[in-house]
Amino acid sequence: MKNNNFRIRTSAFGLVAVFMLMLIAVSDLYAADTLTVDIYGPGQRKVNIILLPPKTVPEGKYQNSKDKDLPLPAESGTFSDDLAKDLAYLPFLNIVPITDILGGDPSKGVRPGDIDIKPLRLSKVDLALTTGWEIRPNGDKNLLLRCIGTFNGRTILGKKYSMVTEETLPRIADRFSSHLMRILTGRDGFFESSIAFVRKDGKNKEIYTVSPQGRNLRQISALGGINLSPNWSPDGNRLVFTRLGSRQHLLCVWDRATGKIDQKSFPGNTVIGPDFLPDGNMAATLTMNGNSDIFLINGNYKPTKALAKSWAIEVSPDFDRTGQKMVFTSSRFGNPHIFLLDMNSGVVTRVTTKGKYNTNPTISPDGRFVAFSRQTPLGHRIFVHDLKDGSERQLTFGPGNDEEPAFGPDGYFIAFSSSRSGKYKIYLTTRHGDPAMMVPTGNGVAKAPAWGKAHKL
Numbered sequence: 001m002k003n004n005n006f007r008i009r010t011s012a013f014g015l016v017a018v019f020m021l022m023l024i025a026v027s028d029l030y031a032a033d034t035l036t037v038d039i040y041g042p043g044q045r046k047v048n049i050i051l052l053p054p055k056t057v058p059e060g061k062y063q064n065s066k067d068k069d070l071p072l073p074a075e076s077g078t079f080s081d082d083l084a085k086d087l088a089y090l091p092f093l094n095i096v097p098i099t100d101i102l103g104g105d106p107s108k109g110v111r112p113g114d115i116d117i118k119p120l121r122l123s124k125v126d127l128a129l130t131t132g133w134e135i136r137p138n139g140d141k142n143l144l145l146r147c148i149g150t151f152n153g154r155t156i157l158g159k160k161y162s163m164v165t166e167e168t169l170p171r172i173a174d175r176f177s178s179h180l181m182r183i184l185t186g187r188d189g190f191f192e193s194s195i196a197f198v199r200k201d202g203k204n205k206e207i208y209t210v211s212p213q214g215r216n217l218r219q220i221s222a223l224g225g226i227n228l229s230p231n232w233s234p235d236g237n238r239l240v241f242t243r244l245g246s247r248q249h250l251l252c253v254w255d256r257a258t259g260k261i262d263q264k265s266f267p268g269n270t271v272i273g274p275d276f277l278p279d280g281n282m283a284a285t286l287t288m289n290g291n292s293d294i295f296l297i298n299g300n301y302k303p304t305k306a307l308a309k310s311w312a313i314e315v316s317p318d319f320d321r322t323g324q325k326m327v328f329t330s331s332r333f334g335n336p337h338i339f340l341l342d343m344n345s346g347v348v349t350r351v352t353t354k355g356k357y358n359t360n361p362t363i364s365p366d367g368r369f370v371a372f373s374r375q376t377p378l379g380h381r382i383f384v385h386d387l388k389d390g391s392e393r394q395l396t397f398g399p400g401n402d403e404e405p406a407f408g409p410d411g412y413f414i415a416f417s418s419s420r421s422g423k424y425k426i427y428l429t430t431r432h433g434d435p436a437m438m439v440p441t442g443n444g445v446a447k448a449p450a451w452g453k454a455h456k457l
Contacts, residue, residue: 047093047126048096049093049095049127050095051083051084051098052130055107070135078166079173082170085173086174086191087177092185103119110146114130117150130146131143141163141165142163143160143161144160157179157183177191192211195209195210195452196450197417198228199445200445204226205225207239208446209239210439217441217442220254221241221254228243230450231276232276233276234277234321235453236256237257240253240274242273248270249269249271249272250264251284272284272292273315282297285313285314285315291310293314295307307343308328312331312332314332319363320366324343324367325367328361336359337352339351362414368386369385370387371383371395379402381397382394382395382403382414393433395431395433398420400419402417402418404416404448406449407431412430413431415439417446417448418436423445425445
C-alpha cells in the first residue's frame, strides 16, 4: 500500500488448497484482464459490489437448474449474512442492495453468462458476487463462489468449497473475503488475524483474544487481579503481558501451543508495557536502577541493556517489522511525547511536538507511520504521524475518549479503545480515518488492543 492507495488487480487461479480437515477450496475459474482502481481514503472512490441472491445448481455444473424441486438449503441465508458482514469491514467496498438494480435480480445462475450485466453497469456496480449451492445425492453440500467484474463480464475470483457444514460457513466467509481482499488490494490477513485485549470481569482484568470481526472470542488468562498491556510475538504464537501482583509486577508470556503462562519477576518489581521484538526478544519498562527505563530482555528473561534511558519515565515500546525502529513515550522534556529510537545508531528523535499529552504509540509494520493518542480539549483522540514527510492527521473525533491505537499486521487497519458508547470497547478504523466499527468482545469493558499476525485457516 503506497501513497495511500490500492491497486486493484485480477489474476488467474488454478490451485487446489485444503480448507480445514473436511473442506476443499478449489480455484478453477480464470480471468485475463486487469481492473485498476485507485482508492485514497476519505473521499475516495469506493468499489461498488453486489451480492446476488444465492442459487441452487446441479451437481458438477456451474449453471442454474431448471428443476424447481431443488430448494436452497437453510444455511444459505446465514452464509449470505456472514459474507455481507465480512465485506462490510472493508471500507473501500460499498455493498449495493439488490433493490437498487432496475428490474431486480439480473442473474439466472452463477456463471458470467447467466448474468445480465447491463442493469449492473447502469447502477454503477463494479463487482458482482454469486453464490451457488450444489446438493449431492448423499446430502453433502458444496458451495460455489464467484466474483465477476462488470467491466468485462469475466470472473476475477472463483472458489469451490466442498463438504460444507453450518459450523464451517463463517470460516468460509472469512477465507473467501481474504482471497477477495488479496485480489483487490494486494494485501490479506485481516480475516485470519487476532486482536488481544484486556476485558474487565467483575473486579478482575483478564486477557482475551478475538478476531477483528468478533469471532472466536477466547479467554487467555484466568490469573485473577489485574492483567494489562498484551502484545503479540511476531509469529503470533505467544502473548506477553503484565500482571500486577500483590507485591510486584510480573512479566507473563502465554504460549499458544501449550496454553501455559510463564510468570517472571525483575529487580525493582516493576514491569510496564512489555512488547516483542521481531527476533523474539522482548522490551519492557523496568525500574532496576530506580528510574523507569526501557530495557531489552532476552529469551531467558534476562535484561541485557537499556534501550531508552533518562531521568524521566520511558514507556510503551513498539517496533516495526525489521526491528530497526522503536517508538516509545517519554516525559524527558516535561510532558509526555512520542520518540523514535534508531536501533542501529542509538539516535533518538522526537516525533510529536504538538499537544501536551501524547501517549500509546504504535508504528506501522513498514516503519513509516506512527499512530498515537493525544489529549485534546474535547478528549483523547487518535492521530497518525507520517515519518517520511512529518505530517500529522487526526483519525478519530469521539465522542468520549479514543485511546491505545494498534496497527494491524497489514499496516492499513488500526484498532483502538474508545468510550464513545458509554464504556470502553474496541473499535477499528484505518490509517485514513475511515468510520469506526466496533469489535464484538462480549460483556464488560474492553481496552488495550494488540493486533497479532494472521494465521491461515
